[in-house]
Amino acid sequence: MDSITNYTQNISEQLSITFKPLIFRLVDLDDKERLDLLLERDADVLVFDTIYDQLIELIKIENAGVRLSQKQAEEGLQNHLNGRDLQEYGVWVFYPWSRRLVHLLDREEFYKVRTNRNNCKITNQEQQVLSTKKVGIIGLSIGHAVAMTLATERSVGELRLADYDQIELSNLNRIQTSTHNLGINKAIVAARAIAEIDPFINVHVYRDGISEINIDQFLTEGGKLDLLVEVCDGLDIKFMARHRARAFEIPVVMDTSDRGMIDIERFDMEPQRPIFHGLLKDFDTNTMTKLTTEQKVKLVGEIIDTNNISDRLKFSMTQIGKTILSWPQLASAVALGGAITADTCRKILLDVNVKSGRYYVDIDKIVGV
Numbered sequence: 036m037d038s039i040t041n042y043t044q045n046i047s048e049q050l051s052i053t054f055k056p057l058i059f060r061l062v063d064l065d066d067k068e069r070l071d072l073l074l075e076r077d078a079d080v081l082v083f084d085t086i087y088d089q090l091i092e093l094i095k096i097e098n099a100g101v102r103l104s105q106k107q108a109e110e111g112l113q114n115h116l117n118g119r120d121l122q123e124y125g126v127w128v129f130y131p132w133s134r135r136l137v138h139l140l141d142r143e144e145f146y147k148v149r150t151n152r153n154n155c156k157i158t159n160q161e162q163q164v165l166s167t168k169k170v171g172i173i174g175l176s177i178g179h180a181v182a183m184t185l186a187t188e189r190s191v192g193e194l195r196l197a198d199y200d201q202i203e204l205s206n207l208n209r210i211q212t213s214t215h216n217l218g219i220n221k222a223i224v225a226a227r228a229i230a231e232i233d234p235f236i237n238v239h240v241y242r243d244g245i246s247e248i249n250i251d252q253f254l255t256e257g258g259k260l261d262l263l264v265e266v267c268d269g270l271d272i273k274f275m276a277r278h279r280a281r282a283f284e285i286p287v288v289m290d291t292s293d294r295g296m297i298d299i300e301r302f303d304m305e306p307q308r309p310i311f312h313g314l315l316k317d318f319d320t321n322t323m324t325k326l327t328t329e330q331k332v333k334l335v336g337e338i339i340d341t342n343n344i345s346d347r348l349k350f351s352m353t354q355i356g357k358t359i360l361s362w363p364q365l366a367s368a369v370a371l372g373g374a375i376t377a378d379t380c381r382k383i384l385l386d387v388n389v390k391s392g393r394y395y396v397d398i399d400k401i402v403g404v
Contacts, residue, residue: 051219052242054226056130056234060141061123070127077134084138086125090115093144096151128234132227142235149233150189161385162189168384171195171253171260173245173276174267175221176364177290179210180373181264181380186229186236190381193237194229195253195260196222198267199244205360209292209369245272250279262380263287266372268362270331271323273338277302277310288379290372291339292364293348295396297375301383305391311338312393328356345399371398 057073059066074080094111095103103111116124125140139145150162157165170191172178175198185191198221202212206221216224220242229238245253245267254260263280265273265287273289280287281302289298302308309316314337326334332352341349351363375396382389 053131054223054240056128056230058234059127079134081135083135086121086138089140093148096148145235165190165384166192168261169193169258170262170380172264173197175225176210177266177292177369177372178264179225180369181376182225183228184373184377185380186232188377190377195239196225197241197245197253198222209364209366250275254279254283254285259283260285262383264376265289270334281306286383288376290376292368292372293344295371295375295398297379297394299389299391301391308391314338
């Protein structure tokens with residue numbers, strides 16, 4: 036009952052930080068009592084129960100070689116239930132931030148139905164391998180698109196999300212979220228969206244961002260990350276994350292939201308590989324805090340190679356601190372980056388031969404030339 040009390044007391048404060056749903060299995064008497072208490076205390080809970088339709092879909096999937104009629108599917112459902120109470124079947128998932136209570140298939144059957152249309156682009160064996168993988172994402176602007184794609188595709192079993200920043204109105208040009216999330220931590224917003232797609236994905240949130248104090252914890256606690264996606268704005272974090280990932284032999288992937296550019300650093304295969312492909316051999320990281328905005332922009336230019344960025348980004352970089360506050364990004368480029376990064380992550384996690392380097396999926400060179 037303590038967990039229910041935690042969610043019902045001081046609700047305004049709780050709602051700003053909570054991102055994990057409560058999962059109830061009514062065949063467990065303690066869970067049933069806890070859910071009854073929740074519904075008794077919160078009359079405004081919105082209930083969504085489509086378990087019958089989910090079970091019909093499960094029966095059809097399990098008989099994919101036969102085109103079942105509705106009557107046959109319903110008979111199959113009754114055989115599958117074998118006398119079990121439909122209301123007690125599966126799980127009830129409560130999302131505190133939206134007051135929604137949703138009736139779902141339990142973990143294994145939920146996975147089976149939800150990932151069915153991945154087959155055979157991702158095989159069942161590959162899906163099982165991916166369900167054991169841990170991916171960390173630093174920076175939840177571009178990272179929001181990456182996290183959502185990985186979660187939707189179910190190409191990961193655990194996600195660690197790190198960002199200290201809050202959703203601002205100007206973020207909504209590229210982050211697909213709602214205006215009611217303004218003022219809420221970016222990592223929390225992403226974690227909630229993932230839970231609403233799949234409550235069984237293990238998500239950890241670092242809402243204070245990454246620092247020297249917690250970087251090793253982020254990379255290793257609960258098992259070493261299989262892959263790190265670094266897409267944050269902070270130059271000091273970019274350098275530190277790579278140095279520590281290299282020390283732990285964790286591969287790093289970075290998207291830049293321009294010309295479909297993606298960086299891959301296989302520190303797992305090349306533990307002596309210089310960070311950023313050796314582009315900054317003479318840079319002293321101890322001087323990072325002393326850099327002016329112009330010097331930081333110049334350093335970013337060296338990392339991404341201003342000779343190979345789009346003309347519009349090149350001009351935009353001259354406007355940072357003048358007519359724009361920060362790095363310019365478009366929703367279309369972020370969505371593309373999310374797709375490219377998630378695809379690259381899946382390949383690395385499945386031991387496809389993905390080599391270190393810088394790659395481009397440049398839409399401007401493919402369409403409308």
